[in-house]
Amino acid sequence: MKLPMKVMSVAAVAAVVASLAACSTGAGSGADAATANLDARGPITYVQGKDNSGIVNPLVEKWNADHPDERVTFKELTDEADQQHDDMVQNLQAQNKDYDVMSVDLVWTAEFAAKGWLQPLDDAGIDTSGMLQSTVDSGTYNDILYAAPVTSDGGILYYRTDLVPEPPTTWDEMMAMCPIAAQNGIACYAGQFAKYEGLTVNATEAINSAGGTVIDDEGNPALETDAAEQGLQNLADAYANGNIPAEAITYTEEEGRIAFQGGKLMFLRNWPYVYNLASTEGSSAVKDVLGMAALPGTDGPGASSLGGHNAAISVYSDTKATAIDFVKFLTSEENQRFYATQGSLAPTLSALYDDEALISELPYLPVLKTSIENAVPRPVTPFYPAVTNAIQDNAYAAIKGEKTVTEAMTDMQNSIESAGSQ
């Protein structure tokens, strides 16, 4: 009698671990929900991650002033992408009708759409004709538009104009310039190579830029090709011969930016946000010699990975007519301009990239346009978490030289196949 009691009390302590995964899975049948409440109007909620640049509240206030009967409430989630994802999944699974409009990271779009949680927008009258095609692709799953592109993002190659007068246009050109960095006692090139989402971005950029593809149009992995292999081989070779410095294997966006701003790096692949900091911060050693170019490819601009957020409507919303109007409001030219000037968030409307007034404020826009025009969305697949894990694990091992690139590609291919056939 005494022993079982003891065992039970110990079991109670250990049981907390098991409760980790004990979230209930509701049957997520959204097929009927997608046709309901299409004409209903009323107050709605807009859900988005932390509003770091303080632009959502002014927009919501503007909307509310014009729509007193269809007020928008802004629900702000955390800063962390994973936590935003998990919060939305929980609420959609619980069929919460208060999550009317959500700001969905483009890599979640396919997963949410395949779960039947997103309202198809093909008949909603959202004008995508003026938008950059790659951003529209990022909101599309199975040829149906599920999310309207609101903001975009693309990779930029930052370089030192004092060391490199003319930026490289191809990867081979860039590697050929690396002796200049060595002569000046600094490292040549870095991106984001720590094992996290940033590595998926960099590895898929390398694969796409070399002409390969991660997931083909049918949704199957297509990694065992010479082109795809060459892409990853470029990174592995550069790491092996020191063109990518050893410490870059621990770099996320910030470590790379700090090294570049400290004058320790000649080329840096990063997002547009670096421009403001590197050109204005007092501690920046590259303030006056900061150059920007499109990412280098095989024989022209490389294929950037696309970033950004799309606005999607929950199928469980009970006020969809208002929700659709609000999505149109978010994607309007006026508000896209507001996003760009107030929040430094890249617009999705093509015309804004050629707008002189906007370019004088955000000088990186022309380069970014080239980047986004050539961008490939990260693999559009409902199994994105498994796919990104497969890419990260194997690309990391291949860059570090722990396995050959050929092995890494085979393992990546098999892992993604397993993910799709659970």
Add this chain to the structure above:
Amino acid sequence: MSTETRARSAEDPNNPKSTGRSPKSNKALKEVGEDRRAATQGRWATILIAPAIIILGIVIVYPVINAIIMSFQADAGLDPETGLFTEGGFAGFSNYTGWLLQQCGGPNGTTVACSPGTLGAQFWEAFGTTFYFTIVTVALETVIGFWMALIMSRAFRGRSLLRASVLVPWAIPTAVTAKLWFFIFAFQGVINAVFNTDVLWTGSEGPARWAIIIADVWKTTPFMALLILAGLQIIPGDVYEAAKMDGASTWQRFRHITLPLVRPALMVAILFRVLDALRMYDLPQIMTGGANGTTTLSILVVEQIRQGFNAAAALSTITFLIIFIVAFIFVRFLGANAVDAATTSTRAG
């Protein structure tokens, strides 16, 4: 036992009528009364315990059982026609064999060995990593914690200040600790600057593991030290005095008095730390993201949750069983008894 005695003595004054009767009838009456009292007490005990039992049932039993039920369901698959997810249905033990035998889904519903890059392929590695971290950190924490407790138990000026300041690392939230050590171990961080080295602490397996071990030992040794200190305090001083009179050396006093008498408290402290270390999550997650052989079972569970709840439920059930077995071994064979030790220290205090 003690509760019963206390309850009875508390009730006696409520029964003044019992005085003045003949001893015999008095005794009989008392027996009847005690039966009734026992029955009432039993009812009251049930009522008073019920809320605790219900809450435990809701927060522990229900999730555990639900997790076990989920672990026998397959995760949702994709319908190739519509591109939408469909329910997985009953899966038998396939979620469990997936982890334990490292079998992943292959083309056309077959199973193949998990290739590197899937979570399934990482199970045994994560299992080994978790135990490696547990054994190394708990061993270090026990030795250093014991040493710190011996110092803190002495009488000297500023003892309370030392005891309070030792607790500081323990008081800092683990996530904050992890972020601090992350910056300390960064390539351009404090450690490389102070020692003038170029070690990629989070970039290769050995250094990454030791970075995490150092951070964990720094954080939890104070906890260990305080639990051991509590055990040291209940050893009466005259035992040491008597030993000294008999001419026992410092080592002999430590070996034959301190160690055996502090053992119950020590075993409980080790048990708590082992259970804690087996579910280590925050430190490796924040410091390395699980790269370079630092993925623990808990990290694997959380990653799997994003890929499919049901396989994650199976994995957390496996983790639960592993921790349960370890705890069982401790309680059954090594004599760690959290309940008895707590009672002992309460009485002594």
